[in-house]
Amino acid sequence: MRARTWFSSITAVLALAVTAAGCGVSADEGSSGETASGPVEGLRILVPNSPGSGYDITARAAAKAMQDAKLTDTVEVFNTAGAGGTVGLQRLVNEKGKEDILMQMGLGVVGAVYTNKSKATLQDTVPIAKLIEEAEAIVVPKDSPYTSLDQLVAAWKANPGKVPVGGASNSGGPDHLTPMLLAKAVGLQPKDVNYVPYDGGGELLTAVLGKKVSFAATGIGEVAEQAKSGDVKILAVTSAEPVAGVDAPTLKSLNVDLVFTNWRGIVAPPELSAEKQKQFTDLLTKMHESEQWKKTLADQGWTDAFQTGDEFKTFLTTENDRVAGVLRELGLVA
């Protein structure tokens, strides 16, 4: 008897966990919105990494904004993590021709396609929109011997091995690419850069505070608060324009020819009809204009970088070539 109660309660919990995980097949999958004017129905968004990650938070925030603005009915956000996002990418490419699924992605996936030697590439997908971007910060501990980017670069060029640079991403990710591109821009070989990868922003930040690395490249959001309290110093930001609320010059203004930001966007599976592509573009454009999304951007501290259609497609191609170029120089891509 007791065992029975136990089983039924576990089943209930299980059902909750399973629905929460988002694997419950949506009931009206077949009837994805035919009418272009009404709310989009039965939309699913694939997140190619784990719950709680940056992509996950972005996708869930976008889904919520769409629902709140009555642009869609309930949007199902689900996670297929693995291999820097390429497992999810492969899944999206396998869903070619499907008209009810979108994928959250970003710069990390561009690099991961190369480092993981993924068969599926972003060129296979239909780009819909770029949503947000985040500048990378060049950070040093508060009592670092380097008080300006010039001093840092001089020491770095003199002996790159003795100036370890930390980052919170693996090869091909934004924190890895930033110092590599910076090295190229100041005349250093990317191969000579002593890049030390850390597991996530938390571990990296403690390494900076504890002066384990000479400097670090990481998302501005990871260090903005610590910079305000004076625990770290941001020598430069990698965006074209200075970042609001952050007292640091851009690389451009320091005469370093580099503009590079981490970004996140949305793509659709291959062979999407032109009509459906327009519907998704309209959906995201309206979502972008909604009050809910504006509030989310402010709350999360994200920089708006909305871009759609051919503009986003061209951007994606440029980023792809740039990433491939760096990884080729490092010997990670044949």
Next chain:
Amino acid sequence: MDALSELMNGFATAAHPTNLLYAFLGVLLGTAIGVLPGIGPAMTIALLLPLTYSLEPTQAFIMFAGIYYGGMYGGSTTSILLNTPGESASVVTAIEGNQMAKRGRAAAALATAAIGSFIAGTIGTLCLALVAPQIVKLAIKMGAPDYFAVMVLAFIAVTTVLGASKVRGLAALAIGLLIGLIGIDPTSGQQRLTLGIPELADGIDVVVVAVGLFAVGEALWIAAHLRRTPADIISVGAARMTREDWRRSWKPWLRGTAIGFPFGAVPAGGAEIPTFLSYVTEKKLTKHPEEFGKGAIEGVAGPEATNNASAAGGLVPLLTLGIPTTATAAVMLGAFQGYGIQPGPRLLQTQPELVWGLVASLFIGNVILLALNLPLAPMWAKLLRIPRPYLYAGILFFASIGAYAANLSTFDLWLLLLLGALGFGMRRYGLPVVPAIIGIILGPTAEEQLRRALQISDGAVSGLYNTWFSKVVYAVIVLVLVVPPIVGRIRERRASRETPELQHSDRTGGQ
């Protein structure tokens, strides 16, 4: 210090009936989902995150606190009863805990885990409230050479728990280290042993390995021998801990807390390594060494206190510096940002009500955890009365759900089956499973820290021992290698004197 008066205000916030309800809900959900293998506390919070969007920040975080401790505790239940660790921090609990369950002492094992978690959680939270700023200053100074030294210590310590045959233990450890190598090498970006399969690029999750080797391997083993062994039903045993159990548990609880909290507070500490160290410590200090491997209560009490203390420690860098050092803390940080709260070094000044409310609700969550789980312990234990074919079918079912739920990919199910076959093979040839799991957990971290230390020193070997902490640890290692042979000889003499007492405790246990 006005920390105490702030904390009292926090209690006033947290003790509001609505907030208490959320704390209760959090603990309930956390425990229930934490019980499922493969879904750890981080995953639980992430999955429940959308549910809290409609709540006030304070209420949401009170609920998180409950989920956090509940999830941490939930993992131990399946470890003890079913030899299926719910998450990596309760792998060690399975060693002695499941042996206790098999000897009809499941309820006592669950009770010592619950009370140990409560005590460790309470002391840990108290430390969090009172000394967090001081601790974090020390924690930041820890670097790669220090971590690597601790890893070396852990490796040396675990080789002492490798079981009857050192050769078999080392072989199992090597299997674990090999599995740990699978995936993309973080330093160079090269793929290792991935056989071109993209799903293997991230390596194999420790939980999938643990569940595969422990639970699936065991289920296959039992199935293979079902007809040859009599179908004896495991007795449930006394519902409460005996006086002897209490006497043997309280020291491990305190020692576990002392080991776990600092590990949780340092950035790369985590909860797994301190649980190993706690287990080894208890094994070394126990007066009943002959019971280890056969269900020694110290081996459950210590590690279970340790993982909860480390959960409390993990909040130190989050609340003082805004730095998430565990997966769970990272999810909570994301949640903070979702509410427009920027966690950082100034969080305590800008949001004192929230921080102290959270700390107070950690205390309350802990009390609710104990109140909920202590009475449940004998009920859980009755689970073992289910006839073996059904019980193991159920274990296989939940193991598969756990492996699948993490990623919704059938690949993980094949992987689980393959690892289950490996676990079966290891049992068939007498290779212990635990060293393999330890290899998977320690191997990759040790390699990462070693290479990081050498990178930072630009290849100079001195980079491995250029800090005072690493020097101290290496000195301890030398002691560990020199002292045991001497202690061992003393133990042998003492053990012969204590045999009568052992027989006594066996009798009480078998009721």
